[in-house]
Amino acid sequence: MLSGKTILLIIGGGIAAYKSLELIRRLKERGAAVVPVMTGAAGEFVTPLSVSALAGGKVYTDLFDLTDEAEMGHIQLSRAADLIVVAPATADLIGKVANGLAGDLASTLLMATDTEVLMAPAMNVRMWEHYAVQRNLAWLRDNGVRFVGPNEGDMACGEYGPGRMAEPMEIVAAVEARLARGVLSGKRAIVTSGPTHEPIDPVRYIANRSSGAQGTAIARALAARGAEVVFVTGPADVAPPEGVEVVKVQSARQMLAAVEAALPADVAVMAAAVADWRVKSESGSKIKKVKGALPVLEFEENPDILAQVSQMTEGRPGLVVGFAAETDDVVAHATAKRARKGCDWIVANDVSPETGIMGGTENAVVLISDAGAEDWPRMGKQDVAERLADRIAAAVS
Numbered sequence: 001m002l003s004g005k006t007i008l009l010i011i012g013g014g015i016a017a018y019k020s021l022e023l024i025r026r027l028k029e030r031g032a033a034v035v036p037v038m039t040g041a042a043g044e045f046v047t048p049l050s051v052s053a054l055a056g057g058k059v060y061t062d063l064f065d066l067t068d069e070a071e072m073g074h075i076q077l078s079r080a081a082d083l084i085v086v087a088p089a090t091a092d093l094i095g096k097v098a099n100g101l102a103g104d105l106a107s108t109l110l111m112a113t114d115t116e117v118l119m120a121p122a123m124n125v126r127m128w129e130h131y132a133v134q135r136n137l138a139w140l141r142d143n144g145v146r147f148v149g150p151n152e153g154d155m156a157c158g159e160y161g162p163g164r165m166a167e168p169m170e171i172v173a174a175v176e177a178r179l180a181r182g183v184l185s186g187k188r189a190i191v192t193s194g195p196t197h198e199p200i201d202p203v204r205y206i207a208n209r210s211s212g213a214q215g216t217a218i219a220r221a222l223a224a225r226g227a228e229v230v231f232v233t234g235p236a237d238v239a240p241p242e243g244v245e246v247v248k249v250q251s252a253r254q255m256l257a258a259v260e261a262a263l264p265a266d267v268a269v270m271a272a273a274v275a276d277w278r279v280k281s282e283s284g285s286k287i288k289k290v291k292g293a294l295p296v297l298e299f300e301e302n303p304d305i306l307a308q309v310s311q312m313t314e315g316r317p318g319l320v321v322g323f324a325a326e327t328d329d330v331v332a333h334a335t336a337k338r339a340r341k342g343c344d345w346i347v348a349n350d351v352s353p354e355t356g357i358m359g360g361t362e363n364a365v366v367l368i369s370d371a372g373a374e375d376w377p378r379m380g381k382q383d384v385a386e387r388l389a390d391r392i393a394a395a396v397s
């Protein structure tokens with residue numbers, strides 16, 4: 001619930017602005033007061049009248065409006081809010097804020113504020129990938145601006161890729177996570193999840209049976225406790241949770257790069273089933289089937305992300321949690337793994353086919369830490385995640 005909270009909603013000029021109307025409704029349904037601000041270009045996509053009718057109050061559009069100044073003042077407007085949400089955050093608005101330009105009301109408010117800012121970017125895929133936009137995003141991220149989305153998919157301009165604005169309910173979840181004064185608020189967590197795909201050639205890959213369910217549940221549980229979560233996921237079966245920053249990767253090497261880019265963090269939970277090996281020389285073209293001649297694949301070792309993060313000499317997360325999927329001697333193997341990798345805790349489980357755990361909805365784990373091995377009863381993966389998140393909260397707060 002968001003009752004008693006005031007959201008300053010800045011609507012940028014993009015086709016995704018129509019989703020902001022729905023966003024206003026969803027925020028108001030949860031009890032929030034929404035103060036809308038529109039850029040000049042936003043008015044080309046949605047009318048101030050619709051925005052004002054849904055928000056139930058005045059829409060602010062003009063930097064040089066004497067009535068506004070007399071009533072409230074622009075700086076006051078931006079500071080009175082509990083959170084500033086920019087949706088859609090266009091390349092133009094992102095660029096203005098990152099470069100200190102304040103030529104209109106929206107950018108002036110964003111510069112004059114000391115309130116946290118959550119941006120929901122939306123733009124054409126090529127624009128999103130442009131180095132200037134990526135540089136601006138990195139800069140803003142480093143300076144405390146939070147992001148939700150963008151999602152990948154069909155775009156209004158007919159192209160496909162990342163750049164679609166997050167759906168209204170995803171933005172609401174991110175708003176709730178930011179405003180939740182949970183036990184983990186102010187803490188940053190990285191969660192890896194899902195399998196990795198190691199390419200053989202452009203059409204074939206080596207994978208494993210991980211569904212990503214346990215990692216997803218953990219990311220959700222940490223976000224629900226107010227943590228800022230970067231969720232680095234391989235190609236999983238289950239959808240990523242709402243209210244987290246999702247980084248999608250394919251291979252182990254990409255996963256390592258994404259984790260490194262997401263550091264520093266207070267907690268790292270490595271729940272991904274990372275492939276131990278990759279094909280040594282990935283073929284650039286599809287390997288042809290030749291009768292009687294079987295291809296020989298040579299492997300090389302993948303980086304061990306958990307071990308690398310655990311053994312960092314500088315900037316190591318305060319708590320590093322690994323997983324151990326074993327089929328026999330679970331506790332002994334997992335205890336040895338904890339020592340070998342250097343992580344603080346290992347969540348060990350038996351993934352023998354008869355347990356139905358790999359790809360299933362339940363898990364039976366043993367938590368291995370300095371204190372020894374603690375058996376947890378068999379329970380749903382979300383329940384395992386909730387319990388683990390409570391233990392994490394107790395350890396890091």
Ligand code: C5P
Nearest residue numbers: 270271272274302303304305306322323
């Ligand atoms: O060595 P093993 O794969 O059994 O270790 C499992 C733990 O290590 C999991 O937490 C997994 O996410 C992590 N891991 C990793 N990078 C690898 C292999 C495993 O982060 N290359």
